[in-house]
């Protein structure tokens with residue numbers, strides 16, 4: 571590193587561990603000389619985008635010479651009616667990742683503290699650290715967020731608590747009563763960030779959205795994304811529901827043209843496609859059952875999931891399993907980055923993909 575960078579860049583950036591993305595299909599094809607590769611590594615929708623969204627995006631191509639609507643007027647109207655909230659209570663980001671970064675930029679100073687469970691989604695740590703905030707990690711208990719532990723860790727320097735529900739990578743949810751109890755006791759100087767990227771997949775009656783608490787005027791924000799069940803990860807779009815007060819503060823740090831033309835029209839169409847949403851849920855439900863049954867037959871421990879991925883104990887070093895699966899053209903995620911070196915996280919795919927994954931896994935574990 572040059573002296574210039576060492577002395578002039580903000581010291582916080584050198585504390586960051588880079589985000590580890592799922593390995594792209596094309597990269598695996600190139601590196602291993604494979605032709606047929608499936609990716610069950612990034613919790614993308616195996617059915618692809620909604621056909622309505624694809625048509626809307628194609629129809630918007632002639633508008634690419636124009637700047638997008640900086641205020642996302644039509645999209646915010648659509649989201650407002652979709653959620654039964656006011657458009658002023660909605661934020662839209664270039665993926666919910668960007669909303670996390672905007673939240674950190676708007677709220678966090680050096681010396682502030684944030685709290686989240688571990689393992690969880692890594693962007694909370696990354697965005698908080700960029701701003702110089704201190705990160706306090708509270709270990710999950712039974713693969714589930716320990717809300718009592720988080721409450722006990724809160725102090726006067728705590729600015730945000732992140733709650734990924736269902737949690738990535740474990741797929742677990744916190745129970746209704748645990749969330750209720752938490753919200754009754756969390757002090758008002760803390761912003762509670764409910765990341766519900768997988769909320770649309772949750773089937774348990776124990777799942778509760780943070781929506782209710784924003785409605786009550788609490789200092790809370792609920793994040794959603796179009797990248798997962800809506801199948802638009804490549805367009806980069808996510809949204810949040812929060813108080814108009816908090817929304818206005820975050821708007822101050824937003825890049826004016828953060829949502830491109832195609833993402834705006836694609837998202838609007840995807841939100842209307844309830845058929846695609848239901849079909850995606852159904853495919854996930856069936857795939858989940860097939861994978862549960864298969865893991866049980868193979869004698870593998872897994873964490874029951876409320877999302878579109880499963881955290882499973884292979885009983886082997888995950889890097890070895892990962893590499894062997896890769897050579898069979900199946901990309902999954904390793905658990906070592908989440909502190910579980912024998913686990914893998916697999917996205918629930920189509921019936922065909924799930925079967926190919928299970929056959930490949932059985933071969934790898936049998937070798």
Ligand SMILES: *Cc1c(COP(=O)(O)O)cnc(C)c1O
Pocket residue numbers: 613664665666667668691734738765767794795796797798803806807808
């Ligand atoms: C995938 C994911 C996101 C964000 O996705 P975007 O593509 O940036 O919208 C946010 N939170 C969790 C927990 C995720 O898994």
